[in-house]
Amino acid sequence: MKKLTTIAVGAVLVLGACSNGSGSEGANGDVTTTTAVQRASSTTTEQRPATSGRPTTTRPDVGPNARYLTRADFGKDWPLTVDSGVVHCTKGSAVTFETGGDTYAVNGTARGFMEQEGWEDITDSPIWAENPDYPGVGLKIDIGVIIDAGLDLCD
Numbered sequence: 622m623k624k625l626t627t628i629a630v631g632a633v634l635v636l637g638a639c640s641n642g643s644g645s646e647g648a649n650g651d652v653t654t655t656t657a658v659q660r661a662s663s664t665t666t667e668q669r670p671a672t673s674g675r676p677t678t679t680r681p682d683v684g685p686n687a688r689y690l691t692r693a694d695f696g697k698d699w700p701l702t703v704d705s706g707v708v709h710c711t712k713g714s715a716v717t718f719e720t721g722g723d724t725y726a727v728n729g730t731a732r733g734f735m736e737q738e739g740w741e742d743i744t745d746s747p748i749w750a751e752n753p754d755y756p757g758v759g760l761k762i763d764i765g766v767i768i769d770a771g772l773d774l775c776d
Contacts (some may be wrong), residue, residue, distance in 0.1 A: 686774045687708045690718075690767070691738040700762035702750045716771030718743065728768050 680689040691705040706720030708727075715731035717724050717740060725743040726732045735742060743749050743764070752760040 681707075683707045686776070688770060688774060690770060695766050698763075700750055700764045700767060702748050708767055708769050708774070710774040710776075714772060714775050716768050718748075718767055718771075720748065727764065727771060744766050 683689050687707050687709045689705065689707050692699040692701075694746055697776075698721060701720075703720045705717050709717045709719065709724075711731075712734055713715065713730065716727040716730070717729050717731050719725075724738075724740045725746055725748065726735045726740045727743050731740065733740060734740065744761075748763045752762050754760075
C-alpha cells in the first residue's frame with residue numbers, strides 16, 4: 622500500500638507516493654515514487670525509481686524563454702536569498718526573475734520596463750543577497766549568473 626505525501630510551496634504543489642513498507646515495491650524490488658509539479662495550468666508528472674528514500678522532484682514547465690533556477694544549480698555562486706524562481710528573457714533582452722508571486726527586473730534593460738510592466742527593482746530588494754565578504758557595507762553577491770542564465774534564453 623502506498624501513502625500519498627503532499628507538500629505545498631507557494632504556487633507549486635508537489636505530490637509524492639511513498640512506500641510505507643507493506644508491499645509497494647516494484648517487480649524488481651525497487652520502491653518507486655510518483656511526483657507531480659503543478660504551476661498555473663500546466664502539470665508535469667513522472668515516475669522514476671527512488672534514489673534516497675525521498676520522492677524525486679521535477680521542474681515546473683515554465684514555457685519558452687524561461688528557466689526554473691534553484692540554489693542547487695549554482696551552489697555558492699547563488700546570489701539570492703530565495704531558494705528558487707524563474708528567470709525570463711522578454712522584450713528583446715530584458716532579464717527578469719520571478720519568485721513568490723513577484724517579478725524583479727534584473728538587468729538594465731528590464732529596469733527600463735519596470736514602470737510599464739509593474740516589475741520590482743532587484744537592486745532595492747531583500748532577495749539579492751549581501752556579499753558575506755563585506756558585511757554591512759551594502760555590497761551584493763555578483764548577480765551575473767542570473768543575468769547570464771536569462772540572456773541565454775533570449776531569441
